[in-house]
Amino acid sequence: MPDSGTPKFTEQDIAIDGVSLHVTLAGDTNAPGLLLLHGMPNSSRMFKPIIPTLAASCRVVAPDLPGYGASDVIRTRHVRAFR
Secondary structure, three states: OOOOOOOOEEEEEEEEOOEEEEEEEEOOOOOOEEEOOOOOOOOHHHHOOOHHHHHOOOEEEEEOOOOOOOOOOOOHHHOOOOO
16 A cells, blocks of 8 residues: 555654653644643543644644553652642
């Protein structure tokens, strides 16, 4: 099947200090970056319909914030207490 020319996206999990953060990536790694942050109670899935269009001109990074989507919940041992 021929390539449709539509930018593809990939999903990966990144471990940061023992916490898994799920990230959707798309577009040329040399293009200007565009960080898509979802609100509560959503996840990066809300951006799936527009990621291919944005990826035509940007490097798109759409993480699931901790505790949402496919990212881990941050346990209290990872959160510093504010005093």
